[in-house]
Amino acid sequence: MTEAPLEEVHRAVYRPVREGNALEDTVARLVQTLRLGVVAPGESLPPERELASRFAVSRDTVRDAIKELADAGYLVRRRGRYGGTFVADPVPPPAHSTATPAEIDDILGLRRVLEAGAARAAAERTFSAEERAALWARHEATVAAGAGEYRRADTLLHLAIAEAAGIPSLVPLIAENRAQVNVWLDTFPLLPRNIEHSNAQHEQVVTAILSGRADAAEACVLAHLAGSEALLRGFLA
Known part of the structure; x- marks a missing residue:
């Protein structure tokens, strides 16, 4: 698709x-x-x-x-x-992060608020068949992505959820926050088992959104973010 x-x-x-x-x-x-x-x-x-x-x-x-x-x-x-x-292919990697613990807390705290809220708002909407198919296609594209494309596919899925919330002014906030998170993510390697776990959590999030379960969508996003947050803190500390 x-x-x-x-x-x-x-x-x-x-x-x-x-x-x-x-x-x-x-x-x-x-x-x-x-x-x-x-x-x-x-x-x-x-x-x-x-x-x-x-x-x-x-x-x-x-x-x-x-x-x-x-x-x-x-x-x-x-x-x-x-x-x-x-x-450029490849894009130059970012320099090693010099983020302070306070900066990390700030960016990741904002991320939880923005992305959990976006998932809840998306789950409260009524989607057309085309919109439902498009969001599910983003999830499938992430599952199908190879290691070299995974982080881009993962980012686009998160941005698709932000867009699905139906609040246009929310999208640039999440995009800016995600761009900073990606700079940090790019300082350490992808872990195969983490990809498997991430894909399973993505499916839970998207399924909860498409079935209109706002509480579950928010909870699934927070659980998903907690995993990547643990990795970020571990590698950036």
Whole structure:
């Protein structure tokens, strides 16, 4: 089954940036699209004109931001008929985290509030057959993902749940939070048994949402986040 595009997620990461720090914010927003997997390694970014329109900045600002990220190895610019700006494959790994315990507590605490609330809100909605199929397809794509694609598929499933909540302003909050969590996750390897456990928990979450069991959806998300939180604290401590 073809995965439906995450429209609210795209609107969230490609929303206008602040006027006072246009270049810095444009760079940060582009990095966010990479860390979230909105654009996969080897895939192309939207054209400069479209990025400028979405970020509400000049094309010069977009070009400068792309140059900064190309120089840092995150993007590759190609000329010619099939040219454009492409995400590096692989994307450079993040530097080792220097997060303090207080920063970790803050990000993970916010994550619990946002994602558990999103799951509850999603479970309280009535979905069309197409929406139900799209959310389940995201879960199936995560199960089918290989080790190299798993974290991207996992992220897109979490963002699909955020979008399923039906609260557009919630999506950029979860996207920004998740981007920071992904920086930390990328500092340590995937564990095969953790993938198996994660997939089982994802199924519980999605099933609870689609069956309209809000309490169960919230509880399943919190249990799922507790597992990854334990790993994060173990590797980052």
